[in-house]
Amino acid sequence: MDAILHHIGFLLLPQTQLMDFAGPSDVFHTANQVATAHLNSTGEQYQIHLISSTKELKIKTSAGIEVQCDYTIYDLNIPLDTLLLTGSKSDLSQTYDPALLHWIKGIYPTLQRIGSICIGAFLLAQTGLLYNKKATTHWQFASAFRQLYPTVKLDYHQIYTKDGNRYTSGGITSGIDLALALVEEDHGQLVAADVSRYLVVHLKRNNPQTTYSTLLPLDSELTPLVLKVKQYLTAHFKTQGIRQVEIAEFVCMSERNFARVFKKEAGMTAGMFYDRLRIEYAKRLLESSDLPIATIAEISGFSSDTIFRKAFIKLVQATPTQYRTSFQSTGINNA
Numbered sequence: 001m002d003a004i005l006h007h008i009g010f011l012l013l014p015q016t017q018l019m020d021f022a023g024p025s026d027v028f029h030t031a032n033q034v035a036t037a038h039l040n041s042t043g044e045q046y047q048i049h050l051i052s053s054t055k056e057l058k059i060k061t062s063a064g065i066e067v068q069c070d071y072t073i074y075d076l077n078i079p080l081d082t083l084l085l086t087g088s089k090s091d092l093s094q095t096y097d098p099a100l101l102h103w104i105k106g107i108y109p110t111l112q113r114i115g116s117i118c119i120g121a122f123l124l125a126q127t128g129l130l131y132n133k134k135a136t137t138h139w140q141f142a143s144a145f146r147q148l149y150p151t152v153k154l155d156y157h158q159i160y161t162k163d164g165n166r167y168t169s170g171g172i173t174s175g176i177d178l179a180l181a182l183v184e185e186d187h188g189q190l191v192a193a194d195v196s197r198y199l200v201v202h203l204k205r206n207n208p209q210t211t212y213s214t215l216l217p218l219d220s221e222l223t224p225l226v227l228k229v230k231q232y233l234t235a236h237f238k239t240q241g242i243r244q245v246e247i248a249e250f251v252c253m254s255e256r257n258f259a260r261v262f263k264k265e266a267g268m269t270a271g272m273f274y275d276r277l278r279i280e281y282a283k284r285l286l287e288s289s290d291l292p293i294a295t296i297a298e299i300s301g302f303s304s305d306t307i308f309r310k311a312f313i314k315l316v317q318a319t320p321t322q323y324r325t326s327f328q329s330t331g332i333n334n335a
Helices: 018-039 098-110 120-126 139-148 174-187 189-199 224-234 244-250 255-266 270-288 293-299 305-316 320-327
Strands: 006-012 046-052 058-060 066-068 082-085 113-116 160-163 166-169
Touching (some): 018 046, 018 174, 046 058, 082 098, 120 139, 174 189, 224 244, 244 255, 255 270, 270 305, 270 320, 293 305, 305 320
Parallel strands (some): 006 082, 082 113, 113 166
Antiparallel strands (some): 058 066
8 A cells, every 4th residue: 555655844054963853863764674564555654854944955964964855844846744953052042043943943833743853942932832741852952942831841860751742862862762652653663673783773772861971061161169169079079968058168157158149140059069979070980990899988988888779769760780881981992
């Protein structure tokens, strides 16, 4: 029997990440081949269209590679079933072209579903279509997203989300996970599983996005006070803990004033910051060494591997052993 063609549009912004649309596009292209055998159908299941967000058909990606789009938002003349928005780090602060926002809001009622990949969630949220909806985005930009769009139910731990006919994915390659989920939604688990096997990716990842994130901002993003405290804490990991009064004395502040100012500048208490700093240090040891878990716990300032394990799971959403398995050196230099 003939396949029912599903038109998928990728909206490309200047400086978009190549993987944002290339990875998911390959999922749908592979699904065309796989579905033919599974569904006993002829013809493509999906047709992919690249749509420029500007008046120019060419879009330069963040990798410097120019992509020739099929349409612009000004001349699209085919009906879409699914529209997926990519993002651009050069435009995250609510400065999107009003014509682009108007186009997205205008086409939305004609779509079966709309979604975003990586930081494309910023653009989708700016249209108002994520108001009071579940969403995710790249973990590194979660704080900025939450500040800009407080009415969105952001859960950056998730690899992808679905709320009604609105979908979002986390950082970069999470778009592949979302595309696989859409294929499964359209054609079932067997087709999606065969696509994932061909592409050598998991149909569903075991680890949440939290596993890939860092727990603290870069040093360059910290205030002088927070950076000074971080340096002090890093040099004084203690299994018996560090009292807040010790830190306050080090920065020449009263304990009460220190607690107030630090929380305001760091966005968390000194105790929470210390826990995250120790776990981040432990993550590096898990990645780069074969030290026993108990030894890493002690070096990182935990009084026991049981306490360390509980703190690790709470913040990383994986056990130390699971994390080590996923992120330890590939060993390619020793091959």
